[in-house]
Amino acid sequence: MNTSGWKTLITHNFGLKALALCAAFGLWYSIASEPELATIVSVPVDYKNSPKDLVISSETVDSVSVEARGPAARLREMQESRVAAVIDFASVRGPGERTFNLTDAELRPPRGVTVVRTIPEQLRFRFEHQMTAKLPVEVVFSGALPRGLTRGGVIVDPPELEITGPESRVIGARKLVTDPFDLSRITDMASPDKTQELAAYNSDSELRFAGAPRVTVKIRVERNR
Numbered sequence: 001m002n003t004s005g006w007k008t009l010i011t012h013n014f015g016l017k018a019l020a021l022c023a024a025f026g027l028w029y030s031i032a033s034e035p036e037l038a039t040i041v042s043v044p045v046d047y048k049n050s051p052k053d054l055v056i057s058s059e060t061v062d063s064v065s066v067e068a069r070g071p072a073a074r075l076r077e078m079q080e081s082r083v084a085a086v087i088d089f090a091s092v093r094g095p096g097e098r099t100f101n102l103t104d105a106e107l108r109p110p111r112g113v114t115v116v117r118t119i120p121e122q123l124r125f126r127f128e129h130q131m132t133a134k135l136p137v138e139v140v141f142s143g144a145l146p147r148g149l150t151r152g153g154v155i156v157d158p159p160e161l162e163i164t165g166p167e168s169r170v171i172g173a174r175k176l177v178t179d180p181f182d183l184s185r186i187t188d189m190a191s192p193d194k195t196q197e198l199a200a201y202n203s204d205s206e207l208r209f210a211g212a213p214r215v216t217v218k219i220r221v222e223r224n225r
Contacts, residue, residue: 176201
């Protein structure tokens, strides 16, 4: 490009270009002139590329604390933009324990912000194969039958419910229990068979039901002899 061309390029829309340059300089100056501060920010932890055939059987972490240093405006930006620590499970190929370090690569703080440390600085997870099994349902009773009546046989439909979760937790599970079958609700003998639909309860938070956690419980009520 000749001298004339360069001159035209520089002078074309010169006012707008000068205004943009001044604005950029002003922004840079406002940030550069700010005192450097340090703060601790709580950031959420996100997980990606979870292995399809494995589940986490250890406690997961929802958030970590990050000590960061930088201009006040950038630190505010870090808080308002909801910076997250992203843990990538793509390298997990089989069961076992794995440790993940929390660095700038996982946090990606705003430009000008330095991550001093994270608390904790590492996260450790235990991965297991997922397993599905059926557990028997035990009926819990509450209240009392009216005088002169006694409880006979009990039928639970279905007698077992399917649960799924980490292999070790499924193997260790023994039974499910129902909400109480309230015997005090039985006030007549028009029919000897009494039925209530009840929710089933699983006490292990690492396990989940594969279907609807409900059963129908039928008991036979008989008169004392």
